[in-house]
Amino acid sequence: LLNHAGVVGRLINEFSMLPGVGPKTAQRIAFYLLNAPEEVAHRLSDAVREARDNIKYCSVCSNLTDIDPCTICGNDKRSKAVICIVQEPRDVIAMEKSRSFKGLYHVLHGAISPMDGIGPEKLKIKELLGRLHKEKVEELILATNPNVEGDATALYLARLTKPLGIKVTRIAHGLPVGAYLEYADGVTLTKALEGRQEM
Amino acid sequence: LLNHAGVVGRLINEFSMLPGVGPKTAQRIAFYLLNAPEEVAHRLSDAVREARDNIKYCSVCSNLTDIDPCTICGNDKRSKAVICIVQEPRDVIAMEKSRSFKGLYHVLHGAISPMDGIGPEKLKIKELLGRLHKEKVEELILATNPNVEGDATALYLARLTKPLGIKVTRIAHGLPVGAYLEYADGVTLTKALEGRQEM
Numbered sequence: 001l002l003n004h005a006g007v008v009g010r011l012i013n014e015f016s017m018l019p020g021v022g023p024k025t026a027q028r029i030a031f032y033l034l035n036a037p038e039e040v041a042h043r044l045s046d047a048v049r050e051a052r053d054n055i056k057y058c059s060v061c062s063n064l065t066d067i068d069p070c071t072i073c074g075n076d077k078r079s080k081a082v083i084c085i086v087q088e089p090r091d092v093i094a095m096e097k098s099r100s101f102k103g104l105y106h107v108l109h110g111a112i113s114p115m116d117g118i119g120p121e122k123l124k125i126k127e128l129l130g131r132l133h134k135e136k137v138e139e140l141i142l143a144t145n146p147n148v149e150g151d152a153t154a155l156y157l158a159r160l161t162k163p164l165g166i167k168v169t170r171i172a173h174g175l176p177v178g179a180y181l182e183y184a185d186g187v188t189l190t191k192a193l194e195g196r197q198e199m
Numbered sequence: 200l201l202n203h204a205g206v207v208g209r210l211i212n213e214f215s216m217l218p219g220v221g222p223k224t225a226q227r228i229a230f231y232l233l234n235a236p237e238e239v240a241h242r243l244s245d246a247v248r249e250a251r252d253n254i255k256y257c258s259v260c261s262n263l264t265d266i267d268p269c270t271i272c273g274n275d276k277r278s279k280a281v282i283c284i285v286q287e288p289r290d291v292i293a294m295e296k297s298r299s300f301k302g303l304y305h306v307l308h309g310a311i312s313p314m315d316g317i318g319p320e321k322l323k324i325k326e327l328l329g330r331l332h333k334e335k336v337e338e339l340i341l342a343t344n345p346n347v348e349g350d351a352t353a354l355y356l357a358r359l360t361k362p363l364g365i366k367v368t369r370i371a372h373g374l375p376v377g378a379y380l381e382y383a384d385g386v387t388l389t390k391a392l393e394g395r396q397e398m
Contacts (some may be wrong), residue, residue, distance in 0.1 A: 007250040007265040008288070014246040017239075018228045025219040027289060032218050033247060033264060034254050040216075041251035045244045047213040048232060051206040052240035055233050064233060065208040089207070090226055 008034065012190075014176055041076060060131065062107045062124040064089045072096075079103045081138040085128070087111050087145060095143070103141075106131065111149035112156055120156060138168040146173050146191075173183065207233065214379060259330065261306045261323040263288045271295075271304060278302045282339040284327070286310050286344060294342070302340075305330065310348035311355055319355060325358075331363055338366040345372050345390075 008030060016026035033041045050066075057063070058070035065071070072078060072092075082103030086092055092105050108123040131137070140161055144150035158168045173191035175184055186194070207229060215225035232240045249265075256262070257269035264270070266378055269292075271277065281302030285291055289302050307322040330336070339360055343349035357367045372390035383391070 006270070007246070008263055011246045011250040014243045017242075019231050020224040020227050023219070027292065028219050029217045030250070031263075031287075033251060038251055041247050044213045045215075045248040045251075047206070047210045048240050048247075049244040051229070052209040052232060052237055052244075054206055062206055063232075071205070086268055088230075090230060093226065115324060 015196075057124075061105050062109060062127055063092055063105060064107075077102075080135055082141065083128075083131070083137055083139075084141040084143050086143050087150065087153070091143065101141075103139075108144070108153065111144055111153040113149045123153070123161070125157070129160075132161065132166065137166055139169060142168065142170045146171075256323075260304045261308060262291055262304060263306075268361055276301075281340065282327075282330070282336055282338075283340040283342050285342045286349065286352070290342065300340075302338075307343070307352065310343055310352040311349075312348045322352070324356070324359070328359075331360065331365065336365055338368060341367065341369045345370075363367055 011030040012023075012026050014155070015021055015029050016023050018026075021029070025150050033044070054066040055064050056066070056068065058065045058068055058073055060069045060073040063072070067074075079102055082101075083106050084095060084101055084103055085106045085108060086095065087108050087110060089107055092107060095101050095105070095178055106124065106128050108125065108128075110118055110123050112118060112123070114118055132140075140157070142154040142157055144153045158170075162168050172195050173188065174195050175181070175188060177194050181189070210229040210232070214220055214228050217225075220228070225370060232243070235396050243329050253265040254263050255265070255267065257267055257272055259268045259272040262269050262271070263354050266273070279300055281300075283294060283300055283302055284305045284307060285294065285348045286307050286309060288306055288323055293379050294300050294304070305323065305327050307324065307327075309322050311317060311319055311322070322376075331339075340355070341353040341356055341365065343352045353369055357369075361367050371394050374380070374387060374391050380388070
């Protein structure tokens with residue numbers, strides 16, 4: 001690619017392979033790391049290798065973790081009676097940032113999508129049923145994405161788990177906080193109206 | 200920062216420290232690396248560590264390199280009679296991408312800027328004079344940036360090297376290729392007029 005000193009070119013190339021990193025940013029990162037104190041580069045290098053080598057699925061919730069059970073499942077202060085079901089590990093991060101949920105999670109690692117050949121058997125649903133049989137769970141919060149695949153997955157899980165006598169809820173659809181009514185799409189407005197609550 | 204499995208959170212943090220990488224991109228990169236084949240993460244990790252540990256200045260041109268002299272200075276097919284003087288290693292990459300220059304480079308690692316306390320003695324000018332005394336150089340192309348600091352540096356170098364009997368040239372100022380006259384700033388237009396050439 002570049003007629004440039006070997007290791008520098010290789011470093012730029014490796015960074016430009018990453019999602020969301022264009023060639024200019026890759027170059028900026030590379031020169032930043034070459035000029036930064038040695039420990040900055042070492043810390044990044046070690047973080048990448050350690051994370052990749054030690055990452056596994058939590059045997060309880062299937063979230064990505066290096067210790068098993070993960071720090072959330074292993075936290076005695078969290079309620080084991082409520083499980084929030086999400087599609088991806090990044091959804092757990094988003095929920096945790098909101099600090100609004102103190103129960104446990106279950107990560108499906110995807111959503112049902114017949115178009116992409118993803119059926120229920122490809123998701124961590126067997127693991128979820130195992131949990132429901134072992135632990136006393138009072139409520140399942142279905143927090144899959146509010147789109148076709150996420151809704152289909154939520155519907156599938158609701159049908160599967162309600163017969164077990166567990167309360168099953170779906171996160172609310174509606175207008176995002178700070179949004180403008182005039183810019184909201186029709187489907188969201190419809191959902192917001194349907195989900196209206198008395199004040 | 201995040202109540203998330205240790206190594207994942209650390210990985211996201213390390214990436215969000217990099218220039219041009221926001222928290223969302225850092226998260227996206229982290230999960231990409233955790234899901235990618237092991238060798239993708241290892242290659243990035245190794246590239247960062249190897250580059251940082253082996254990088255040094257080329258003893259000839261002061262560009263960043265892991266082998267000395269660098270691959271450009273050590274390339275027998277390149278003309279040693281012309282030296283293109285640039286401010287930063289990234290400028291060498293930009294020039295090389297244009298494939299329009301087949302001589303050697305000299306990297307100053309900055310430009311004269313009294314406001315920032317950067318005088319000529321902080322740049323690789325001593326090293327340049329050493330080259331000019333050792334090698335038979337016919338032309339110096341001053342390719343510092345077309346701004347106050349770059350122009351001042353070019354002027355300083357021209358005064359310093361012309362007495363040695365070397366041809367000293369400055370890269371042309373003008374309209375970028377593909378630009379629109381109506382959006383060009385006045386100074387650039389003036390330079391473009393001054394530098395007009397017969398067709």
